[in-house]
Amino acid sequence: MASQLKTLYEELQRAFYAQPSSDLKKCAAVLTQLKIGLIQAGLLLPQGNVNLGDLVVARDILEIGAFSSIRSQDVPSFDRYFSQLQTFYIDYSSSLPPSKREYPIRGLNLVRLLTQNRIADFHTTLENLPADVIAENPFIRHPVNLERWLMEGSYSKVWNAREEAPAEEYKFFVDSLMGTIRNEIASCEEAAYESLPLKDAATLLFFTNQSDLLKYAQNRGWEVNLTASTITFAKKGEEKMEIPKQRLIAASLAYARELEQIV
Amino acid sequence: MTDVEMKPADKANDEKKKEDDKTTLPPPPTPVEEIKSNTTLIERAVSTLEPRFTNRVLRTLTALRKRVDDTVLRTAIEELYGKGDRPVKKTLLSWLPTGPITTDHSMEVDLSDKSDAPEPVPEAEIYIRLLMLHHLLKEEDTQSKALELAHETVEKMQALNRRSMDAIAAKIWFAVDRAYDLAGELADARPLFLAAQRTASLRHDDEAQAALINCLLRSYIQYNLYDQADKLVSKTTFPVSASNAQYARYHFYLGRIRAVQLNYTEAHTNLQQAIRRAPAAKVAPGFYQAVHKYFVVVELLMGDIPDRSLFRHVVLEKALIAYFDIVKAVRTGSLSQFQTTLSKHADQFEEDNTYTLIVRLRQNVIKTGIRRLSLSYSRISLRDICVKLHLDSEEDAEYIVGKAIRDGVIEGRIVHEKGWMECGTQKSGYGPEVSEVFGRRIAFCLDLHNQSVKAMRYPLNAHRKELAAAEGAREREKELAKEIQDGDLDDEDLGGGDF
Numbered sequence: 036m037a038s039q040l041k042t043l044y045e046e047l048q049r050a051f052y053a054q055p056s057s058d059l060k061k062c063a064a065v066l067t068q069l070k071i072g073l074i075q076a077g078l079l080l081p082q083g084n085v086n087l088g089d090l091v092v093a094r095d096i097l098e099i100g101a102f103s104s105i106r107s108q109d110v111p112s113f114d115r116y117f118s119q120l121q122t123f124y125i126d127y128s129s130s131l132p133p134s135k136r137e138y139p140i141r142g143l144n145l146v147r148l149l150t151q152n153r154i155a156d157f158h159t160t161l162e163n164l165p166a167d168v169i170a171e172n173p174f175i176r177h178p179v180n181l182e183r184w185l186m187e188g189s190y191s192k193v194w195n196a197r198e199e200a201p202a203e204e205y206k207f208f209v210d211s212l213m214g215t216i217r218n219e220i221a222s223c224e225e226a227a228y229e230s231l232p233l234k235d236a237a238t239l240l241f242f243t244n245q246s247d248l249l250k251y252a253q254n255r256g257w258e259v260n261l262t263a264s265t266i267t268f269a270k271k272g273e274e275k276m277e278i279p280k281q282r283l284i285a286a287s288l289a290y291a292r293e294l295e296q297i298v
Numbered sequence: 299m300t301d302v303e304m305k306p307a308d309k310a311n312d313e314k315k316k317e318d319d320k321t322t323l324p325p326p327p328t329p330v331e332e333i334k335s336n337t338t339l340i341e342r343a344v345s346t347l348e349p350r351f352t353n354r355v356l357r358t359l360t361a362l363r364k365r366v367d368d369t370v371l372r373t374a375i376e377e378l379y380g381k382g383d384r385p386v387k388k389t390l391l392s393w394l395p396t397g398p399i400t401t402d403h404s405m406e407v408d409l410s411d412k413s414d415a416p417e418p419v420p421e422a423e424i425y426i427r428l429l430m431l432h433h434l435l436k437e438e439d440t441q442s443k444a445l446e447l448a449h450e451t452v453e454k455m456q457a458l459n460r461r462s463m464d465a466i467a468a469k470i471w472f473a474v475d476r477a478y479d480l481a482g483e484l485a486d487a488r489p490l491f492l493a494a495q496r497t498a499s500l501r502h503d504d505e506a507q508a509a510l511i512n513c514l515l516r517s518y519i520q521y522n523l524y525d526q527a528d529k530l531v532s533k534t535t536f537p538v539s540a541s542n543a544q545y546a547r548y549h550f551y552l553g554r555i556r557a558v559q560l561n562y563t564e565a566h567t568n569l570q571q572a573i574r575r576a577p578a579a580k581v582a583p584g585f586y587q588a589v590h591k592y593f594v595v596v597e598l599l600m601g602d603i604p605d606r607s608l609f610r611h612v613v614l615e616k617a618l619i620a621y622f623d624i625v626k627a628v629r630t631g632s633l634s635q636f637q638t639t640l641s642k643h644a645d646q647f648e649e650d651n652t653y654t655l656i657v658r659l660r661q662n663v664i665k666t667g668i669r670r671l672s673l674s675y676s677r678i679s680l681r682d683i684c685v686k687l688h689l690d691s692e693e694d695a696e697y698i699v700g701k702a703i704r705d706g707v708i709e710g711r712i713v714h715e716k717g718w719m720e721c722g723t724q725k726s727g728y729g730p731e732v733s734e735v736f737g738r739r740i741a742f743c744l745d746l747h748n749q750s751v752k753a754m755r756y757p758l759n760a761h762r763k764e765l766a767a768a769e770g771a772r773e774r775e776k777e778l779a780k781e782i783q784d785g786d787l788d789d790e791d792l793g794g795g796d797f
Contacts, residue, residue: 125523154560155559155560155561156525158558158559158560158654158658159524159525159528159558159559160525161654162522162524162558162654163522163523163524166648166653166654169654183657183660183661186658186661187660187661187664187698187701188694188697188698188699188700188701188702189689189690189694189697189698190697191691191693191694191697192690192694219701220697220700222704223697223700223701223703223704224700225704226700226703226704227699227700227703227704227711227712228700228711228712228713228714229711231714232714232715235714239696239697277730278730279730283733286733286737289741290740290744293744293748296748297747
């Protein structure tokens with residue numbers, strides 16, 4: 036590995052592990068140079084036989100990149116780092132020593148997919164992992180449980196689990212995840228209740244003060260009765276059943292044509 | 299339509315017929331004779347450019363490969379390539395252990411005749427190699443040898459690049475895939491397959507393309523790379539003229555991909571297609587069982603309960619026991635029963651790769667439970683729901699019921715102040731959806747009719763005779779008309795005539 040790359044790598048490690056918090060700006064700057072260096076050394080997307088030590092360093096660089104992009108709330112950048120890391124995690128899994136950051140990063144990716152409501156991708160990604168890891172590994176189990184609760188509708192469990200995140204970085208996703216479940220709950224309430232007392236609505240939606248709730252209610256177009264302190268949900272009127280004329284005509288014509296061919 | 303479309307029905311029948319023939323007819327053709335007649339057929343296929351003959355040869359492959367051994371192959375090669383020391387013969391023989399050649403008299407005669415006969419076409423050589431591959435794959439200690447042979451054969455095939463070889467080539471690819479699989483190096487074969495797939499699609503080599511796409515999908519799914527498999531599916535078009543066996547496989551893989559992606563409707567259609575296209579249950583029980591395992595799970599995930607009769611099927615009964623237990627748990631909506639069944643059969647589900655799918659059923663169990671409650675009670679407290687469904691807290695129950703109402707699982711509403719759920723009446727099941735379903739079924743029947751018309755085969759030039767007859771009739775009519783016009787036809791003729 037070129038000496039220039041080595042010094043940059045050391046610089047990145049210094050910036051990332053700096054106390055009390057890592058120097059994210061510095062990280063980003065160094066990472067850009069490092070990525071160019073990695074491409075020149077043919078390590079960003081390694082092919083064929085490459086020195087294993089170099090691969091470990093390259094993986095480490097990309098992992099730091101993934102973490103620092105989460106810390107600076109840059110999800111698309113995390114996405115890119117994750118797809119680059121896939122090569123190391125899947126194709127070189129047998130030859131490289133396992134990384135202790137692998138499962139945290141995979142778990143983060145799963146949480147990210149959950150917050151973006153990409154459930155199909157979530158499951159496809161999950162299939163890559165062996166069953167015992169899904170059941171045992173805390174970093175993976177967390178998003179898996181979240182998904183299960185979300186699908187069942189046990190929203191309070193999701194809410195309570197937000198403090199149990201296995202790694203610091205998971206908390207970056209908590210806010211958007213809570214936004215997602217709040218919207219889910221709201222749409223359920225619209226369907227399931229006619230009206231709700233303000234206080235109960237606030238508990239159900241996990242609001243701690245009333246003004247937040249009122250603002251939220253306004254956004255969703257709920258009727259708030261302050262004197263009786265209740266929320267009334269606009270009932271969607273019985274959907275009118277219309278006969279789909281166009282479609283029926285088209286279908287009948289198609290049948291006629293087909294029958295003509297047969298007879 | 300090509301012959302390929304007809305293959306499945308024929309295949310099963312042929313095989314059955316063959317089997318029957320073997321048992322009833324006194325002298326069954328020896329494998330060597332069969333190989334020889336097959337190579338003749340292949341030669342005819344090459345010289346007449348008629349792929350039908352090759353397909354006929356390949357149809358016998360399954361039955362034939364079970365009866366092939368070292369001696370048979372050796373004798374067949376000796377007989378086909380004559381006495382001379384040809385390079386092709388030498389290389390072919392080098393793959394087989396040396397041993398005594400069965401000598402019978404007819405062969406001696408053959409040899410003396412054929413010593414200067416022309417060398418068989420390369421297609422025949424590849425066919426022999428195919429048989430050898432399958433033979434080598436049978437024994438565990440010759441498998442590494444099979445891999446080497448596979449490599450050499452593929453190189454040879456690509457160097458020859460003959461269109462008349464396509465059908466055999468497709469079978470070779472399948473054998474190559476199998477060789478890699480048994481060697482446990484399926485992932486290493488991917489670059490080779492991808493390159494070959496590109497070439498095949500450029501050359502419109504449909505058979506090989508179908509086989510290769512399936513090999514690739516298999517290799518991706520084996521390693522749980524559903525993402526890549528999905529991308530492969532979206533980037534390639536599966537050749538329409540592919541054989542039914544390949545289609546069945548393709549649908550099976552597609553169904554699995556879609557199931558993982560939570561697209562259950564499409565998964566269901568694909569798996570159903572796979573079942574319909576698959577060879578009869580008794581002929582290929584392994585495939586039949588594997589597809590049904592997924593089919594049952596996907597049907598459950600869609601909220602349907604599979605037919606009871608399915609689990610009584612002779613081939614399926616044993617294989618599906620675990621799945622039957624799961625179905626029972628889902629049907630009763632009992633979460634605890636579901637959990638115990640799941641842990642009891644966990645090993646089998648993991649072996650079948652259905653574990654993650656079955657875990658997803660948890661929510662279906664809850665939904666079924668709620669639906670049952672909503673049907674039997676007009677009003678039930680959240681506390682009771684919680685107890686009956688083994689939920690953790692009343693709070694959870696409220697959210698879960700709310701979600702069920704929103705998702706349209708049940709009709710009803712929650713009265714929060716009183717802490718109960720009021721169940722509404724079920725909607726009557728008659729609406730525009732019914733006509734939609736009806737329309738879909740009609741479309742299916744019409745499509746089936748059209749496809750079967752398309753798949754019919756007519757003997758060449760058979761219509762000529764009819765045409766000639768029709769022509770003759772028209773001619774006579776014309777003459778008659780002319781005669782009438784000319785007034786040559788008088789009353790006498792009419793009275794006594796044949797008309």
